[in-house]
Amino acid sequence: MIAINNVSKWYGDFQVLTDCTTRVAKGEVVVVCGPSGSGKSTLIKCVNALEPFQKGSVVVNGIAVEDTKTNLPRLRAQVGMVFQHFELFPHMTITQNLTVAQMKVLGRGKEEALDKGLKLLDRVGLKSQADKFPGQLSGGQQQRVAIARALAMDPICMLFDEPTSALDPEMINEVLDVMVQLAREGMTMMCVTHEMGFARKVAHRVIFMDQGAIVEDATKDDFFGKPRSERAQSFLAKILQH
Amino acid sequence: MNYHWDWLFFFQEADDGLMYYQWVLSGLGWTVAVSLTSLAIALLLGSAFGVMRTTPNRWLIAIGDTYVDVFRNIPLIVQLFLWFFVLPELVPRDIGLWMKQDLPYFVTAVIGLGLFTGARIAEQVKAGINSLSRGQRFAGLALGFTEWQTYRYVRLPMAYRIVLPALTSEAMNVYKNSAVTYSVGILELYFQYKQIIEKTSQVLEITIVITLAYFVVAFATNRLFAWIEQRSRVPGMIAGGQGGK
Ligand SMILES: Nc1ncnc2c1ncn2[C@@H]1O[C@H](COP(=O)(O)OP(=O)(O)OP(=O)(O)O)[C@@H](O)[C@H]1O
Ligand SMILES: [Mg+2]
Numbered sequence: 375m376i377a378i379n380n381v382s383k384w385y386g387d388f389q390v391l392t393d394c395t396t397r398v399a400k401g402e403v404v405v406v407c408g409p410s411g412s413g414k415s416t417l418i419k420c421v422n423a424l425e426p427f428q429k430g431s432v433v434v435n436g437i438a439v440e441d442t443k444t445n446l447p448r449l450r451a452q453v454g455m456v457f458q459h460f461e462l463f464p465h466m467t468i469t470q471n472l473t474v475a476q477m478k479v480l481g482r483g484k485e486e487a488l489d490k491g492l493k494l495l496d497r498v499g500l501k502s503q504a505d506k507f508p509g510q511l512s513g514g515q516q517q518r519v520a521i522a523r524a525l526a527m528d529p530i531c532m533l534f535d536e537p538t539s540a541l542d543p544e545m546i547n548e549v550l551d552v553m554v555q556l557a558r559e560g561m562t563m564m565c566v567t568h569e570m571g572f573a574r575k576v577a578h579r580v581i582f583m584d585q586g587a588i589v590e591d592a593t594k595d596d597f598f599g600k601p602r603s604e605r606a607q608s609f610l611a612k613i614l615q616h
Numbered sequence: 617m618n619y620h621w622d623w624l625f626f627f628q629e630a631d632d633g634l635m636y637y638q639w640v641l642s643g644l645g646w647t648v649a650v651s652l653t654s655l656a657i658a659l660l661l662g663s664a665f666g667v668m669r670t671t672p673n674r675w676l677i678a679i680g681d682t683y684v685d686v687f688r689n690i691p692l693i694v695q696l697f698l699w700f701f702v703l704p705e706l707v708p709r710d711i712g713l714w715m716k717q718d719l720p721y722f723v724t725a726v727i728g729l730g731l732f733t734g735a736r737i738a739e740q741v742k743a744g745i746n747s748l749s750r751g752q753r754f755a756g757l758a759l760g761f762t763e764w765q766t767y768r769y770v771r772l773p774m775a776y777r778i779v780l781p782a783l784t785s786e787a788m789n790v791y792k793n794s795a796v797t798y799s800v801g802i803l804e805l806y807f808q809y810k811q812i813i814e815k816t817s818q819v820l821e822i823t824i825v826i827t828l829a830y831f832v833v834a835f836a837t838n839r840l841f842a843w844i845e846q847r848s849r850v851p852g853m854i855a856g857g858q859g860g861k
Contacts, residue, residue: 424754451760461755465773465850474769475759509852527759 375400375531375562376421381430383416390416391427392587398531403563405573408583409609414566417583418533421564422453435530451479454524454532458540460516462508462523468495469504472523480527487526494522498552514545521552531562538569568613574598582606625818626825636812640822643808644829650726650804651794651833655787657730662737667767669738670745680738687735692728693796699728700800725797733790740782744775777848784841788834805829 376398383391390413398404406414419425420432423439423446432439437449462471472491476482482490495501498518500511508516517537524532534553538546550572557563557576567573573580573594580597582590582605590597590606597606626637634642661683669680687695700721704712715724748771756766776783798807809826813819 419754422758424757447757447760447762450758453758455755455758457751457755459749459751461749461751463752463755463770463774464853465777465848475761478765478769479760507851507853509850511852523759 375402375435376564377431377433378417378421379431379433381417381420381427381432383420383425383427383429390586391420392585394430394583394586394588396581396588396591398562398564400562401560402578403557403561403565403576404579404581405577406564406566406581406583407568407570407573407609407613408589412583413586414583415535416586418535418564418566421533422450422455424450424455447479451475451527452530454527454529456517456520456524456532456534456537458536460508460513460520460540462516462520464508467505467507468500468511468519471508471519472526475523476526490526491522494525495519497525498522499548512545513541514548517541517545517549518552521549521556525556531564532556534563534565534567536566536568538567570598570610570614582609584609619820621821622818623821625816625821628816630815636816639808639812640805640825640829643803643805644833646802646804647791647794647806647829648833650722650729650797650802651790653722653726654729654733654794655790657726658733658737658786658790659783661730661734663741663772665734665738666741666745667772669742671763680742684735684738687731688739692732692793693799695732696725696728696796696800699724721801725800725802728800729790729793729797733786733793736786737783740779740786741775744779745771747778748774777845777850780841780845780848784838784845787837787841791830791833791837 378394378396381391381394382389394413394417396404406418408414416425420427421434421439423432423444427440430440434449434453437444439446439449462468463474466474469488469491472495473484473487476487476490477484492501492504495504498521500515500518500522503511503515503519508519511519521537537553538549541549546569550569553563553565553572554576565572565577577594579591579593581588582597582603584605589603592600592602596602626640627635630636630639665680665683667680668676669684671677690698704715706712707715745767752770752774753766756770757763761769794802794804795806798804798810805826809822812822816822
């Protein structure tokens with residue numbers, strides 16, 4: 375589904391990504407973790423070409439994103455993305471947030487878009503909030519709406535960039551629950567997160583990044599069980615403390 | 617003080633058969649027409665060039681920057697003289713002649729004032745867009761919006777809300793700046809003011825009336841923008857927009 379092949383990226387002289395290679399198969403859930411500044415966000419943004427890269431190739435569902443002939447809006451419409459800071463559109467109601475891209479990008483009619491949007495809103499448990507504005511919702515609620523907004527596009531896979539790290543602790547689980555459910559339904563997912571409980575529960579593989587490189591790329595059991603690189607060990611020890 | 621007050625002079629007939637109060641009204645009409653038309657042009661140009669300066673395309677950025685640098689840094693009166701007296705000499709002779717003889721002063725004046733004001737609005741629109749979080753653009757793109765659609769549906773609606781107070785003062789400034797167009801032959805309020813003083817010497821009365829007239833249009837504009845601000849307020853959002861991340 376997603377193939378990242380030898381991707382390297384520089385900001386001027388500074389190399390953010392070094393020769394990154396990995397794969398996410400259909401229905402697979404891959405968790406990406408690593409210290410701050412290691413390039414996790416940059417890597418995941420390369421998948422839907424929000425970040426350009428200078429070397430290597432990313433192929434999503436058979437389409438190379440770095441190919442200048444690729445219709446990027448169409449490709450991105452098939453790849454759902456959820457951000458650390460939710461990024462709902464503040465001037466639109468929740469309903470409008472859920473329907474605007476369905477109508478303007480997919481060309482769905484208003485009825486159909488509304489129907490779809492409200493169904494997904496119900497699924498994340500927020501049907502009663504349909505007419506509110508994002509600023510009137512808690513962080514956890516906003517993030518669940520953001521997930522519903524991405525799902526409304528009928529994506530073939532989902533990208534998550536630290537979806538719970540801007541949330542108060544008591545709201546983390548309501549978002550993780552939605553993600554767990556999604557994973558169990560077979561959604562292809564690539565999640566940057568430090569929630570190791572989530573990783574243990576649903577991940578198939580865990581990728582550990584450090585200084586722009588993929589240091590570990592292992593099945594969940596290997597990652598949590600067998601000996602591995604020292605950097606990943608000390609990182610895990612640190613985050614598992616809390 | 618020996619000033620001879622005479623408010624009734626407004627109802628005396630001037631030498632063109634109209635009464636002086638009608639001169640004032642006609643001047644006010646031209647002031648409003650020039651100002652509102654210029655403002656409309658300025659909003660269009662300011663939005664277009666302001667947006668260009670926030671795109672990832674360095675050519676568009678360069679064009680937008682040049683526009684703002686040029687039109688913000690040349691005094692308005694010089695710009696008007698350039699459009700009225702210099703440009704017709706630089707273009708082919710036929711076009712120059714047409715500009716001097718057939719092109720209404722009004723058109724040239726509103727283009728001049730519109731370009732000047734547009735440069736200031738472009739600056740504000742750019743600042744408004746840049747104050748939004750980068751993530752908003754990413755979120756739009758990730759949903760499949762084109763770059764233009766992220767402006768249309770995501771970034772501009774918020775940017776305008778954020779710069780509305782600045783746009784309000786810009787709109788009020790246009791009325792003041794429109795007085796400069798008297799120098800290129802627009803028979804607006806300030807022109808009538810000078811003319812009435814020349815003919816009647818009732819300086820105090822006419823000054824009071826003209827001041828009030830400028831005040832009324834500026835105040836009405838202020839109220840209109842306040843109403844727009846009220847209407848477009850986003851529930852649940854802290855005034856001043858969201859922080860930039
Ligand atoms: N626009 C940019 N220009 C220059 N350097 C950048 C830019 N964006 C990111 N970087 C740098 O690239 C590196 C990787 O950033 P990235 O955001 O991908 O890290 P991350 O692993 O997601 O970190 P975090 O856990 O803090 O989100 C960092 O050192 C960052 O400072
Ligand atoms: Mg990050």
